[in-house]
Amino acid sequence: MKRILGRLLVLGAAAGAVYALRNYFESSSARASRGDVQLTLDNGASVEPSSAEAQEFVDIARKVLEIAG
Amino acid sequence: MAEGGATGVGGLEGLLENLRALSGEVTTAAVLSAGGDLEAATLPPGVDRERYSAMITALAGIARRTARENGGSGFAEARIRADEGYVLLVSLEGGRTLVTTTGPDARVGLVLYDMRNTRRELEQTSGNGASAGSETGGPGERKQ
Numbered sequence: 001m002k003r004i005l006g007r008l009l010v011l012g013a014a015a016g017a018v019y020a021l022r023n024y025f026e027s028s029s030a031r032a033s034r035g036d037v038q039l040t041l042d043n044g045a046s047v048e049p050s051s052a053e054a055q056e057f058v059d060i061a062r063k064v065l066e067i068a069g
Numbered sequence: 070m071a072e073g074g075a076t077g078v079g080g081l082e083g084l085l086e087n088l089r090a091l092s093g094e095v096t097t098a099a100v101l102s103a104g105g106d107l108e109a110a111t112l113p114p115g116v117d118r119e120r121y122s123a124m125i126t127a128l129a130g131i132a133r134r135t136a137r138e139n140g141g142s143g144f145a146e147a148r149i150r151a152d153e154g155y156v157l158l159v160s161l162e163g164g165r166t167l168v169t170t171t172g173p174d175a176r177v178g179l180v181l182y183d184m185r186n187t188r189r190e191l192e193q194t195s196g197n198g199a200s201a202g203s204e205t206g207g208p209g210e211r212k213q
Binding site (some may be wrong): 035036037038039040041042043044045047049053056057058060061062063064065066067068069 | 152156
């Protein structure tokens with residue numbers, strides 16, 4: 001009984017690790033990279049937002065594209 | 070409002086349809102009011118207009134905020150690339166925004182050029198309350 005419980009525990013841990021890794025790779029592939037967002041201001045200046053802001057832009061843009069089909 | 074086809078040609082939707090016809094890479098086009106309402110749009114059937122409108126309003130809001138944080142009073146253009154394609158924003162007079170979406174392989178420079186031309190026509194349309202004038206150098210002038 002103890003051995004079965006031990007094996008179940010190991011299996012559970014392995015499944016959890018696989019799930020975490022999968023999530024990590026999925027989110028990193030969707031991460032905004034340099035040049036993904038470019039803004040031209042009304043004064044003519046060109047701006048590239050910080051990575052956090054760029055990520056926000058890309059996440060919403062992805063939703064827009066998803067809705068637009 | 071147009072859904073996948075031109076209705077009210079000569080008005081806002083007609084101009085958006087012209088833009089879509091000219092730039093074959095444009096999948097959807099919309100004009101957003103300063104208050105975040107969808108004034109006109111060319112969307113395929115089945116698209117949830119409210120969700121689409123909410124998302125592009127959010128995008129325009131972030132673009133304005135980012136522009137202010139970087140010393141501007143607003144943005145003129147924004148280009149956002151995602152895996153699925155591009156979302157392009159061009160600011161219009163009075164806080165309105167012209168938004169288009171394209172596929173991932175679109176020639177974005179060309180689409181932005183057509184959007185700039187359409188902007189003039191859209192501003193004229195809203196200024197006159199009538200259809201666009203003929204001297205605008207609008208999107209109809211570029212041959213495909």
